[in-house]
Amino acid sequence: MERIRFFLKHTSRVRFVRYLLFLFLGLMLFSVLYWHVKPRQYELRLFDVAKETIRSPITIEDKEATERLKEEAANKVADIYTLKKEYAENRVDLISSLFTAIVDIQEQAKRENEVETDMVGALQERLPPEWFSYLSANEWEALLHAAPEDIKTAKEAAVTAVHLIMRERITQEELDRAREKAADELKYAMLSPSLKEIVIKLTKQAVIPNVVYDRAATEEKRRQVMDEVKPVKILQGQVIVEEGQFITNEIYHQLQLAGLLQNDHSFHPLIGLSMLVLLLLSPLVYYFGRERTNTDLFLFTTIFTITMLIMELVRLLPQGDTVSTGYLVPIAFGTMLVRILLGERIAIMTAILCAVCGSLMFNEEIGANGTVQVSLAIYLLTSGLAGSFFLHQQLRKAKIWQAGLFVAFINMVLILAMILLKNGHYSLSEIGMFLLMALASGIFSAILTIGLLPMLEAAFGILSSIRLIELSNPNHPLLRKILIEAPGTYHHSIMVANLAEAACEAIGANGLLARVACYYHDIGKTKRPRYFIENQISGNPHDHLSPQLSKNIILAHVADGVAILKKHRMPKEIIDIAEQHHGTTLLKYFYHKALEQTGFVLEEEFRYPGPKPQTKEAAIVSIADSVEAAVRSLSSPSQEKIEKIVRAIIADRLQDNQLNECDITLKELEIVARSFCETLNGVFHSRIEYPEIRKEKVKHA
Incomplete structure (x- = not known):
């Protein structure tokens, strides 16, 4: 454990280590998920006998079959013909022109007394050549020599017949x-x-x-018919070939389309999974790249790896016919650990990440609808978020058990809701199995969280809220030691804790850490409690000691406290605050006393060894320690006196450069001063004097 903490301490800001951790996360996600998204492939050839029933893992269109159906539909469309009404008019005009020409030639021949051959020749000049093939020469001569009345009658009859017949559709047939x-x-x-x-x-x-x-109309009709043909699809879950069936050309083609043949080398799953992994890692890169150290990223990677490992172990359990073991996954333990150790924001991201991964890992289970099993994804996401939200306040072990039961309740309600939404006809035993897995998921989440939390805290040197609450228990051996051996110091520590916690909360620092650190910051006084004024009942032993010896005793309580805390393996954050709560301040009383006695002393000899406060919490505890002692020394504290002392102590710390090594600002110090004043005014408020007390005063007067 010490080696792990040493490594993390010296690599907390090294960028190369951060890149390695992100690379590990990406490779782990890819390697775990790939075997769950990669389609299973079979070694099959044409006319082999299938050894098992094979279903399509995806929905895909058979484009060749679709094209064949479209061609068949297009071939069934008859050619479209358009009626040309102008043809009737043209033919009527043509037959009418024929008889008109005959009449004109007859009249011209009568006027010029021409011979018959001239009449036929004149007609040939006025008519299309093909018309003369319709009649013999004798028939043309007979027509040219017909009486005008007959020609007129013939014309009317022919025009009427052509007009009447050509009104209807006439095809070549x-x-x-x-x-x-x-x-x-x-x-x-x-x-x-x-x-x-x-x-x-x-x-x-x-x-x-x-x-x-009509070519355009025919092609348009064929396009319409082809568009109406529905695509031929191989549906996900559809049986392509049953056990014992021959692999025909059509079946082989469908297996090939579904990517189920070993001779098909498709890189699409690899590309898709790579894009998904990058998408999932993006918020983590943004979050840990800006706000967190490598230690936090290392911790998250550890928790997430354990979560993925447990999900994989659950997936290996025997499967039922209708019940998926994915509902047994204790997904909430991962989000609860992250919530406790890293915070709420990253816990929500963890819940989303685990839900996506779980839906992919269990995509071969019963009821999977595509690559992602949506119902399981909703279940895992809700379960993870429920665990994180329930731990929002009062983090302690009992709260983790309650969170586990709450997660189990949410899981059971959600499963019942999904069963009703699907309108599934499940037997009572199947419903009972679903509910049992939901209950087990919540309980196992609590067990894993409680079991792994101390290990992670020890390995990464993390001081969680649960650990702080445990350390604040009055029955803790060290707190009992202070209470019994140095009761005045214990009361002083409680007062300083109230001041420090309120001030830290006011500026956004860790109030719980400040409170617990205050409880232990003067543990070193238990070694010589009578030498500290708050524990003196009668007489001051420093009256009989030299200033140098008194100085050594007072200054030693910091080193003594650090030694006691380290001996009891207290968290480093609390040890640091105990070591820094006096900084390098001057022990003014004994310094001036020694100066009066000897005339010259080195100021450095009467200063605490330090170091100066390194964090906001340490700085506030340091100021609160001095403020509480100073205000308690007042005979009749008022609001004006309290504020004057508070601001004087803060100004003294600034002038003495005691706050130079922490990142607290002047604005935050102003907020701290107001917080101290409000808390102290609430403690040292004026009280009503009871009548009995007033009578006793008069009597004694």
Whole structure:
């Protein structure tokens, strides 16, 4: 233990040691958590027989299967055709133009008395070339020589038929049927059979498909259908292959996607865990890098390592079918130890850190939903915070037991709440097992905290609040020794403790440490109690001693006290205050007495050996010690006298440079002075004189 404390003392501010501790924390977190986040992999080949049932550890999309479904859905979409209404108008205009041209040529031939061949040639110039393939030469001649009335009738019948048929959708497949319908419309036209046949042929040719393939609309429809296809996913917990089943191509592909094959070397878990570890360490680096020493970081690392070790041991316990052993983890002991030894802020960070780690370590347990088991994370976080918050006040061992029971109660309530929220159908035995683990978690947390606390305090030389409260017990052997052997000193120590504690609390120093240190600061007086005025009942032995001998006796009480405290293995902080509470002040009474007797003495011979106060607590105890003795010597203390003495003593300490080696400020000294005055005024207040006392005074007068 001494070697550990020696090492910590000499490395408390060494940056290299701090970096090593952070590196150790990061590597420990990574190594412990990696085996819990790394997917289990199997050595399987195509057409092997599965030796066990394999479930997917994650939810992942099978993109190849999704693409196949999208292609199948797109192929089922029929081509989209758009109706072109302008086609009907164009064909009507075309057939109308044909008969108009025939009428014009007939009239022109009549005026010019041209031969028939000239009429056919003129028509060829005015019509598209393909139209002449629809009729024979004789049919064209017959049409050109038809009577104007027949041409008019033919035109009206053909235009009407084309317009009527082309109003409907006509695809390439429906073209023949549409042309037959157009022929049917002309059956009852008032034309000669030969001319009617010619008109029917022309009308049929005038009817064409009026719908065209719409590529944009077809592709848009296919995109819509493909977007509606739901992704094919392998769900977490889904059975990929059952025991005894052949590994088909599809199953092999799914195993590969889930990263369950040994030939898959994915670095994603490594990268993700590294990022998580850095994120978890960031608040610790910030906190310990600014506000704490390496000793505090070493202590936190020790507690956190023990917590992780216990979590790992609990994880190795046999698992039930529906009950996770993660609820048995005594997570609160870590946060309670940190709360007692390092403070509340870092205890909250510890609870969060342990909850995240626990949820990852037990992610293979029953009911895990993803990499992090959310319900267990909530349970561990609440349990850890409950232990820390309950120890907010009055830190003592009995309080730790109460905190353990409180944690157990919170655990049980939380588990019942989560069971009801999940609407799970658990048997009474399963619910009882959950509650039993919650109870055990709280009790084990208290046991571990009480058991590990003394070991950590001894190893790291830590003076915790619990230890201070134990030392303040009036039944402590040293306090009993002061009370019995030096009762005046005991009363003086109690008064100084009241002054020092109130003043320390006022400036934010450790009031409890100051109080307990005051109880023991004059323990050295028990060696020669009669030589100190507060213990003298009749006569002063210094009246018969030389100033030098009296000086030696008075000055020796500091060294005697330090020796007694060290012999009883008292905390270093209390020994330091006992050693520093007089600093290097001058023993003025015996110095001036010796000066009167001899005429010349060295002032250094009548000063305490020191050292001067090194902390705020030591400085306040030093001032309070002198203030209490000075005020107690007053015959009728008043508020004005008390304040005058308090400020005079503080000014004397400043002028004598007794406060140069501690970090107390003038502003804080002003607050200390006001605190001393308030406390002393409350003690030395004026009292009502009872009637019996007044009568006795009159009688004796």
